Amino acid sequence: xxxxxxxxxxxxxxxxxxxxxxxxxxxxxxxxxxxxxxxxxxxxxxxxxxxxxxxxxxxxxxxxxxxxxxxxxxxxxxxxxxxxxxxxxxxxxxxxxxxxxxxxxxxxxxxxxxxxxxxxxxxxxxxxxxxxxxxxxxxxxxxxxxxxxxxxxxxxxxxxxxxxxxxxxxxxxxxxxxxxxxxxxxxxxxxxxxxxxxxxxxxxxxxxxxxxxxxxxxxxxxxxxxxxxxxxxxxxxxxxxxxxxxxxxxxxxxxxxxxxxxxxxxxxxxxxxxxxxxxxxxxxxxxxxxxxxxxxxxxxxxxxxxxxxxxxxxxxxxxxxxxxxxxxxxxxxxxxxxxxxxxxxxxxxxxxxxxxxxxxxxxxxxxxxxxxxxxxxxxx
Ligand code: UD1
Ligand code: UDP
Numbered sequence: 147x148x149x150x151x152x153x154x155x156x157x158x159x160x161x162x163x164x165x166x167x168x169x170x171x172x173x174x175x176x177x178x179x180x181x182x183x184x185x186x187x188x189x190x191x192x193x194x195x196x197x198x199x200x201x202x203x204x205x206x207x208x209x210x211x212x213x214x215x216x217x218x219x220x221x222x223x224x225x226x227x228x229x230x231x232x233x234x235x236x237x238x239x240x241x242x243x244x245x246x247x248x249x250x251x252x253x254x255x256x257x258x259x260x261x262x263x264x265x266x267x268x269x270x271x272x273x274x275x276x277x278x279x280x281x282x283x284x285x286x287x288x289x290x291x292x293x294x295x296x297x298x299x300x301x302x303x304x305x306x307x308x309x310x311x312x313x314x315x316x317x318x319x320x321x322x323x324x325x326x327x328x329x330x331x332x333x334x335x336x337x338x339x340x341x342x343x344x345x346x347x348x349x350x351x352x353x354x355x356x357x358x359x360x361x362x363x364x365x366x367x368x369x370x371x372x373x374x375x376x377x378x379x380x381x382x383x384x385x386x387x388x389x390x391x392x393x394x395x396x397x398x399x400x401x402x403x404x405x406x407x408x409x410x411x412x413x414x415x416x417x418x419x420x421x422x423x424x425x426x427x428x429x430x431x432x433x434x435x436x437x438x439x440x441x442x443x444x445x446x447x448x449x450x451x452x453x454x455x456x457x458x459x460x461x462x463x464x465x466x467x468x469x470x471x472x473x474x475x476x477x478x479x480x481x482x483x484x485x486x487x488x489x490x491x492x493x494x495x496x497x498x499x500x501x502x503x504x505x506x507x508x509x510x511x512x513x514x515x516x517x518x519x520x521x522x523x524x525x526x
Pocket of ligand 2 (some may be wrong): 165166169195361363394419420422423424427439440441442443446481
């Protein structure tokens with residue numbers, strides 16, 4: 147309350163730059179908009195351009211500030227430098243009471259440093275994920291650790307991430323286990339009726355073939371690993387004519403250059419542009435197996451009961467592996483072929499992995515994050 151008895155509002159700046167951050171931040175922005183004590187200021191770095199806009203459109207979010215930073219071939223340091231200097235200007239202009247960042251991208255690390263240097267409390271959503279290897283995922287593991295050192299509030303998705311933060315010396319009272327807002331976003335998207343925009347995807351309804359949904363983009367997989375993944379897809383498509391492979395290609399030209407030439411002449415492979423989030427959640431549902439190096443998809447597909455084979459050597463998301471729905475398989479061509487074949491040929495092996503599990507949240511994480519922000523800012 148101010149001196150006249152009116153409710154005073156705290157200004158919370160949410161800053162994000164890439165597709166996964168946008169998806170996981172959207173439920174928080176919606177909850178902030180609905181809260182009577184907090185006013186969101188939405189700032190996008192646009193480290194991603196088209197893939198970010200696609201998400202903002204689905205959720206009906208119009209940023210207050212768009213730094214329009216993406217450049218083709220951007221380096222980690224060019225992104226980090228621009229994020230720190232541009233976010234510094236935005237912080238000076240808007241003087242928010244708190245900053246929220248989500249996840250582990252270079253936008254997140256740069257924005258957290260800029261806010262810390264201006265003594266604005268940083269709230270880190272999806273805090274405490276650790277692979278244990280500073281070089282993998284690169285540079286995300288380092289980004290998470292840096293943000294954990296300077297954040298004021300750590301919103302951990304699970305008790306595993308809480309333990310990781312405690313092991314890094316984060317004070318217990320600054321950690322809150324709230325689940326992952328990706329499940330809030332996913333539940334919203336899955337419940338929303340959707341008609342696929344592409345005829346190839348519309349045709350899935352009357353197609354009996356089994357569907358392998360593939361996404362890849364990790365920096366440490368660029369080059370040889372990505373080529374190996376492409377080889378495996380070619381082999382699988384050739385050996386299983388009754389398999390339909392769907393590859394929504396990440397916008398990174400380096401990803402496309404390694405995979406596209408190996409699969410573009412195959413009838414049972416559909417290469418498409420990134421699918422908008424509302425449709426993508428339904429596409430996971432329409433698939434039988436998911437093959438991915440994505441972080442977010444490792445969290446979403448298990449909750450839809452889809453087996454996930456992860457194209458990485460390690461993960462910071464062990465919960466669904468422990469539950470049996472996710473398996474780490476790396477990027478060797480032969481291993482990818484044998485692991486996908488096993489799920490296609492062995493019904494028992496498939497059934498053992500196709501369990502709907504929800505270790506990452508109950509769909510109410512955004513509301514919890516807003517309650518904690520109100521506590522931090524003295525509103526409750
Ligand atoms: C980034 C994040 C990664 C996150 C991923 C989600 C870093 C270092 N990496 O990786 O943690 O998992 O996003 O997808 O923060 N591009 C476009 N349009 C887009 C998006 C990307 O053309 O909408 C192209 C551009 O040429 C850009 C390139 O992809 O330079 C790479 O984008 P960048 O954000 O640097 O890295 P990602 O691999 O996308
Ligand atoms: N996604 C999407 N359309 C696609 C592919 C992925 O909306 O064509 C969503 C997916 O559901 C997940 C997020 O994008 O929520 C994952 O993004 P990405 O794999 O780029 O990043 P990561 O999660 O690995 O950081």
